[in-house]
Amino acid sequence: MSRRIVEIKGKRLSLSNLEKDLYPSYGFTKAHILDYYRRISKFILPHLKDRALTLKRYPEGVNEEYFFEKRCPSHKPEWVKTAILRLEEGEKMTACLVNNLETLIWVANLASLELHVPLARVDSPDVPDSMVFDLDPGDKANILHCASVSLILRDILQKLRLKSYIKTSGKKGLHVYVPLNSKGITFKDTKKFSKAVAGMMQKEYPDLVTSKMAKEYRKGKVFINWAQNDSKKTMICVYSLRAVKKPTVSFPLSWKELERLAKRGDPEKFHIIYSEAIKRVKKNGDLFKDMLTKKQRLPHL
Amino acid sequence: MAEQGIWSGTISFSLVAIPVQLVRAIEPGRVSFRMLHSKDYSPLQRRMFCPEEEKIIPSEEIIRGYEIAPNKHILVTEEELESVSPERSRTIEISEFIDLNEVDPIYFGHPYYLVPSKGGEKAYRLLVEVMNRTNKAGIAKFVLDEREYFVTLKSAKGVLELITLHYYDEIIPDKDILPKEKEIDVDDKNRIKKHIKKMMADFDSEKYADRRRKKIMAILKKKLKEKKLVEAPATEEEEGETEDLVALLKKSMRPTRKKSSKGTKKKK
Numbered sequence: 001m002s003r004r005i006v007e008i009k010g011k012r013l014s015l016s017n018l019e020k021d022l023y024p025s026y027g028f029t030k031a032h033i034l035d036y037y038r039r040i041s042k043f044i045l046p047h048l049k050d051r052a053l054t055l056k057r058y059p060e061g062v063n064e065e066y067f068f069e070k071r072c073p074s075h076k077p078e079w080v081k082t083a084i085l086r087l088e089e090g091e092k093m094t095a096c097l098v099n100n101l102e103t104l105i106w107v108a109n110l111a112s113l114e115l116h117v118p119l120a121r122v123d124s125p126d127v128p129d130s131m132v133f134d135l136d137p138g139d140k141a142n143i144l145h146c147a148s149v150s151l152i153l154r155d156i157l158q159k160l161r162l163k164s165y166i167k168t169s170g171k172k173g174l175h176v177y178v179p180l181n182s183k184g185i186t187f188k189d190t191k192k193f194s195k196a197v198a199g200m201m202q203k204e205y206p207d208l209v210t211s212k213m214a215k216e217y218r219k220g221k222v223f224i225n226w227a228q229n230d231s232k233k234t235m236i237c238v239y240s241l242r243a244v245k246k247p248t249v250s251f252p253l254s255w256k257e258l259e260r261l262a263k264r265g266d267p268e269k270f271h272i273i274y275s276e277a278i279k280r281v282k283k284n285g286d287l288f289k290d291m292l293t294k295k296q297r298l299p300h301l
Numbered sequence: 302m303a304e305q306g307i308w309s310g311t312i313s314f315s316l317v318a319i320p321v322q323l324v325r326a327i328e329p330g331r332v333s334f335r336m337l338h339s340k341d342y343s344p345l346q347r348r349m350f351c352p353e354e355e356k357i358i359p360s361e362e363i364i365r366g367y368e369i370a371p372n373k374h375i376l377v378t379e380e381e382l383e384s385v386s387p388e389r390s391r392t393i394e395i396s397e398f399i400d401l402n403e404v405d406p407i408y409f410g411h412p413y414y415l416v417p418s419k420g421g422e423k424a425y426r427l428l429v430e431v432m433n434r435t436n437k438a439g440i441a442k443f444v445l446d447e448r449e450y451f452v453t454l455k456s457a458k459g460v461l462e463l464i465t466l467h468y469y470d471e472i473i474p475d476k477d478i479l480p481k482e483k484e485i486d487v488d489d490k491n492r493i494k495k496h497i498k499k500m501m502a503d504f505d506s507e508k509y510a511d512r513r514r515k516k517i518m519a520i521l522k523k524k525l526k527e528k529k530l531v532e533a534p535a536t537e538e539e540e541g542e543t544e545d546l547v548a549l550l551k552k553s554m555r556p557t558r559k560k561s562s563k564g565t566k567k568k569k
Contacts, residue, residue, distance in 0.1 A: 004544055004549055005542065005543045005544065006543055006544050006545065006546045006549055007543035007544075007545075007546075008546055012543060015549070018549070018550070018553040019553060019555075025558075026557055026558055027555065027556070027557045027558035028557050029553070029554065029555070030553075031549075031550050031553035031554045032554055032557065034546075034550055035550045035551075035554060038546065038547070038550070065356075065357060066359070067346075067348065067357065067359070068359060068360055069346075074344055075533060086307065105546065186389075188389065213378060213379075213380065214378075227379060227380065
């Protein structure tokens with residue numbers, strides 16, 4: 001196993017297997033992955049900050065076995081920031097906080113291609129700073145169906161005076177986010193609200209939408225996964241790579257672009273590859289930055 | 302160092318509300334070991350394994366079933382579980398005071414301490430004092446981690462203890478396991494009585510210690526002294542020249558094959 005030692009901001013870090021091809025059909029190696037995260041770091045770090053990271057590691061690449069790791073690996077460098085989370089029965093767990101470039105590179109070096117984080121930060125684990133609608137196409141549906149649903153959802157939220165934002169999942173779906181950043185809102189509130197909206201949409205658009213988890217209800221429809229609004233759940237972080245054939249990214253889109261893509265009707269066009277992601281953030285900045293600051297309150301339904 | 306609270310909220314009864322924190326009262330004495338790989342001493346992890354597919358299963362593909370017969374299960378969704386979990390609550394509402402002597406210790410579950418939060422010190426002291434004097438314990442319901450517990454609050458040496466109690470249904474009735482009674486001989490009875498009387502002592506918990514734990518700790522101490530340690534393969538090597546990240550990555554990156562792979566033709 002080849003190892004190289006680098007120094008980032010005075011922190012020593014050993015990198016392994018930089019030549020290993022982790023996206024074999026694309027020739028995208030560990031070095032490419034580290035380089036992507038280095039270049040996107042300014043944009044992804046604010047969204048990872050102070051959130052308990054779930055690593056999703058692909059030691060042998062995207063076609064092989066992967067595993068989730070919620071606990072911060074015990075062989076971490078001592079400068080990696082961690083938080084202690086409380087589990088049931090008073091048990092505790094240490095989670096990694098990716099608060100700086102060196103930790104991001106360390107995590108990427110562990111072949112954690114995907115970075116998953118909860119909707120709340122560690123100092124207030126019961127207070128989500130956003131609400132999410134995870135739009136997941138069932139069998140025989142695709143991202144275009146998700147796009148139609150997202151536009152309906154956007155309009156409903158707008159009527160409720162809630163501004164929403166959208167990103168691709170980087171796989172088959174879309175994620176609609178509503179920034180809240182308000183104290184006193186709990187996951188119970190966001191879950192109840194999102195469930196009500198999803199239920200309402202299922203009633204209004206029964207051929208397009210389901211709010212039921214079971215696979216048999218999802219055929220040809222878009223499943224609005226409201227249950228992601230939970231302190232125990234995580235979402236793929238915006239700007240994270242996804243472990244699919246091509247190195248795609250979970251990437252934010254403007255509603256205008258989404259409308260355009262929906263009209264165009266080519267599901268492939270929704271996929272933002274790593275190089276495109278870098279190009280776009282350089283040009284447009286962080287389309288998801290309101291997620292960090294915009295304060296909104298949930299109205300009563 | 303103060304123990305970090307597991308839960309914070311208020312104790313309430315009639316018109317009193319006392320802000321408190323729940324902290325652990327027990328530090329389990331069991332010596333626990335990590336499982337290591339004998340070849341390179343890496344700490345091992347548990348995974349969910351599907352024997353049918355002979356594959357490790359990711360958490361997103363794991364659901365819950367209630368077993369009714371081998372390989373026959375009733376599926377239970379998270380939604381259903383959610384719907385039966387109690388309202389989250391920040392209060393320990395004392396509903397009754399009882400004489401703790403009336404409670405069979407078989408009901409006692411896990412003990413915790415309740416300590417006063419800021420501003421609650423005075424009321425807390427008062428409650429501890431009065432409960433101590435009257436020798437009464439409170440009975441309350443309490444929600445922790447989406448589960449509702451039935452608990453008792455008792456005063457002990459200036460601190461409130463919260464002890465979870467088992468529900469009635471959880472206790473296995475003793476009549477189910479006892480053999481049928483036979484007549485007892487009076488002499489036998491008196492003899493046993495005498496024996497017990499001879500062996501009477503005051504309860505002194507410090508007299509008893511976990512001897513196995515002590516012995517294990519002694520072995521560990523000895524090995525530590527002899528520096529008998531093994532190390533997992535280091536991921537962070539301290540020695541060696543460092544390189545510049547950007548330069549190293551540039552050097553290591555070959556062009557990707559985006560053009561050659563089918564179905565991923567470059568689209569501008």
